[in-house]
Amino acid sequence: MFDFLDSGQYDLLGAFWVTAQLALYSAIGSLVWGTALVAMRVSPVPLMRGFATAYVNVVRNTPLTVVLVACLLGLNQTLGVSLGADRFEDIGFRLAVLGLVAYTGTFVCEALRSGINTVPPGQAEAARALGLSFTQVLRLVVLPQAFRAAVTPLANVLIALTKNTTVAAAIGAAEASLLMKTMMENETDALFTVFAVFAFGFIVLTLPTGLILGWAAKRLAVKR
Amino acid sequence: MSSVLYDTPGPRAKRRNVVYTIAFVAVLALVAWWVLAALNDKHQLDADKWSPFVTDSEVWTTYLLPGLTETLKAAALAIVIALPLGAALGIGRLSDHRWVRVPVGVLVEFFRAIPVLLLMMFASALYREFTTVSSDFRPMYSVVTGLVLYNASVIAEVVRAGVLSLPRGQGDAAVALGMRKGQTMLYVLLPQAVTVMLPALVSQLVVIVKDTALGGALLGFEDLLSQNRQITANYGSNTIATLTVIALIYIALNFLLTTFASRLEQRLRRGRKSPSATLPAQAGAPEAKPEAVSGA
Numbered sequence: 001m002f003d004f005l006d007s008g009q010y011d012l013l014g015a016f017w018v019t020a021q022l023a024l025y026s027a028i029g030s031l032v033w034g035t036a037l038v039a040m041r042v043s044p045v046p047l048m049r050g051f052a053t054a055y056v057n058v059v060r061n062t063p064l065t066v067v068l069v070a071c072l073l074g075l076n077q078t079l080g081v082s083l084g085a086d087r088f089e090d091i092g093f094r095l096a097v098l099g100l101v102a103y104t105g106t107f108v109c110e111a112l113r114s115g116i117n118t119v120p121p122g123q124a125e126a127a128r129a130l131g132l133s134f135t136q137v138l139r140l141v142v143l144p145q146a147f148r149a150a151v152t153p154l155a156n157v158l159i160a161l162t163k164n165t166t167v168a169a170a171i172g173a174a175e176a177s178l179l180m181k182t183m184m185e186n187e188t189d190a191l192f193t194v195f196a197v198f199a200f201g202f203i204v205l206t207l208p209t210g211l212i213l214g215w216a217a218k219r220l221a222v223k224r
Numbered sequence: 225m226s227s228v229l230y231d232t233p234g235p236r237a238k239r240r241n242v243v244y245t246i247a248f249v250a251v252l253a254l255v256a257w258w259v260l261a262a263l264n265d266k267h268q269l270d271a272d273k274w275s276p277f278v279t280d281s282e283v284w285t286t287y288l289l290p291g292l293t294e295t296l297k298a299a300a301l302a303i304v305i306a307l308p309l310g311a312a313l314g315i316g317r318l319s320d321h322r323w324v325r326v327p328v329g330v331l332v333e334f335f336r337a338i339p340v341l342l343l344m345m346f347a348s349a350l351y352r353e354f355t356t357v358s359s360d361f362r363p364m365y366s367v368v369t370g371l372v373l374y375n376a377s378v379i380a381e382v383v384r385a386g387v388l389s390l391p392r393g394q395g396d397a398a399v400a401l402g403m404r405k406g407q408t409m410l411y412v413l414l415p416q417a418v419t420v421m422l423p424a425l426v427s428q429l430v431v432i433v434k435d436t437a438l439g440g441a442l443l444g445f446e447d448l449l450s451q452n453r454q455i456t457a458n459y460g461s462n463t464i465a466t467l468t469v470i471a472l473i474y475i476a477l478n479f480l481l482t483t484f485a486s487r488l489e490q491r492l493r494r495g496r497k498s499p500s501a502t503l504p505a506q507a508g509a510p511e512a513k514p515e516a517v518s519g520a
Contacts, residue, residue: 044230044237045244051252061430061478062471063437066449070467073452078463079262121228134230142229163339170441177341181442184349191353195346203337 015179016201022096022165022175023205027158029101034108035143041109042116044134056106064167067103071095072171089174096168100161107157115150116142120224148220155213159206176201263464273462276455277469287455291440291448292473298364298436298447302371303429309372310379315409317384328380335377341438344370348443363446367439371432378431382424386417419492426485430478437474448473 040052059067072095075081083094119142127141147154166177180198187194233241263269276283316328335343348366351357357365390413398408439445448470455466 042229044233045241045248047245047248051248057479057482058475061434061475061482063434063449063474065434065437065441066467066471066474069441069449069452070471073456073463074467078266078268078461080266124228128229128231137229166339166341167438167441169341170438177339177345180342181345184345188349188353191346191349195342198342199334199338202339202342203334206337 010179010183012179012197012201015174015176016205018093018173019162019165019175019201020205022093022100022168022173023158023162025097026100026104026161026165029097030104030108030157030161031154033101033105034112037105037109038112038116039138041113042138052109056109059103060106060110062103064099064103064164065170068096068099068167068171071099088172092168092172092174095171096165096173099171100164100168104157104161104164107160108154111150111153111157112143112146114153115146115148118149119145145222148222151213151217151220155210155217158213159209162206162209163202268462268464273460274465276459276462277465283455283459287451288448288469288473291446291451294364294445295433295436295440295447295449298367298371298439298445299429299433301368302375302432302436305368306372306375306379306432307425309376311383311414313376313380314383314387315414317380318387318409320405332377332380335373336381338374340370340374340435341442343373344438344443346370347373363439363443366443367436367445367447370438371435374435375428375432378428379425382421382428383417386421386424387413389420390416419495422492423485423489426481426488430481430485433474433478433481 037052037056040048041056043049072092075098076091076095082091083098085091085094123141123145124137127137132140165175168175169178169181172178176198180194183194184191231237260269267273313328313332316324317332319325319328344366347369348362351362351365351369352359387409394412394416395408398412403411436445436447437449440447440449444450452463452466452470456463459466
């Protein structure tokens with residue numbers, strides 16, 4: 001029943017390794033991009049605020065599939081952007097990271113904004129009374145507390161991101177769901193086993209994330 | 225809400241803000257210039273690549289609108305099937321009986337942990353192997369099946385959270401009136417929970433609309449996104465123009481739904497506040513606590 005696993009025909013671990021890498025790089029990228037977006041979104045400069053709000057509202061309402069397909073068909077095949085890769089899978093991988101960062105950044109931004117909203121106004125007011133500038137208020141007082149309050153929403157974003165890496169199959173990144181598609185076409189007599197294996201793989205990837213970050217959220221929460 | 229982070233700008237801060245604005249405009253202009261130059265270089269800005277969407281109604285009647293119809297059909301079917309299923313699962317998870325609560329909980333957590341694309345692919349393979357659904361309808365069936373399985377379990381959680389958010393007294397009062405468990409749920413708890421849940425349910429609709437595009441990209445579902453292949457093949461590889469128009473349709477659709485959801489939320493919050501204003505005894509009721517997260 002499980003003979004397709006050790007036939008050597010399919011690189012199951014390799015596919016899940018690509019999924020994990022996609023999730024990791026996109027998570028780091030979207031954390032940085034999301035923090036930049038939220039800083040713009042609460043900044044005193046109206047134009048930056050407007051830009052960040054518009055960006056978040058537009059990208060959040062676009063299907064991720066459209067974002068990734070636009071990365072491949074638009075950026076790569078039309079404009080010739082390949083991000084320094086030359087193999088098809090590598091191009092797909094890098095474009096997928098780019099698309100996932102652009103998309104997930106908006107959700108990170110919203111998670112952090114909800115975290116900022118939990119910081120009592122008195123904190124920022126006290127910081128301003130001490131004469132700190134906007135960047136100092138944000139960097140030293142508000143964001144550290146906001147991040148701690150935002151661990152739970154950020155964990156949800158990370159889990160959603162891990163699941164969203166499957167969409168990268170649409171642009172040919174050699175990750176788990178693409179392999180599953182191939183296997184579903186070849187191993188027609190073992191459909192349920194194939195599905196169970198891949199489902200198990202994703203549960204292994206997402207469940208510890210939820211548990212560890214849930215525990216971290218409790219540890220890190222600012223006691224008020 | 226964010227103005228607490230900085231003082232009202234004085235003369236110096238105003239000057240600094242102007243400098244920042246100019247620098248930011250410069251960066252944006254540079255990026256825009258680079259993008260436009262790249263587009264122009266590949267002849268993607270030529271008028272004949274964009275004009276079909278304005279002058280040629282056939283682009284809309286043969287490709288975009290049928291695609292949009294398929295997308296909306298799949299989304300509507302998915303929500304219509306997922307809602308009752310999700311409500312049933314949500315209530316099942318609140319059951320007093322262990323043998324109902326535990327399996328339903330496992331089911332809900334399982335389908336929530338699996339990417340919806342995997343569910344769609346699995347459904348597609350199952351329909352191919354075990355049913356006689358013709359290959360024309362198989363993509364639609366698989367997309368809807370995947371969406372229903374995933375969203376029913378998400379809705380189950382929404383329903384559970386909605387029912388649990390109600391004051392305990394509501395259930396107790398119903399029991400005191402001699403209602404049975406089913407009656408308590410059906411006539412007392414659910415109607416109140418629905419108003420709490422509505423905004424979350426409408427937001428879930430946005431997720432469903434967005435996820436239908438997966439079928440278009442990977443399962444051969446002839447939805448709005450998949451039309452880009454036909455259009456770019458027939459109208460002279462106007463990839464950028466086509467994708468822009470398709471993305472704009474999705475954005476407009478989802479923006480309408482998001483706006484509707486936040487309107488609904490505001491309205492419901494107002495609606496819930498007014499009766500408590502007339503009853504001073506409830507002035508300290510839970511909804512009086514400050515709203516931490518401001519609406520989108």
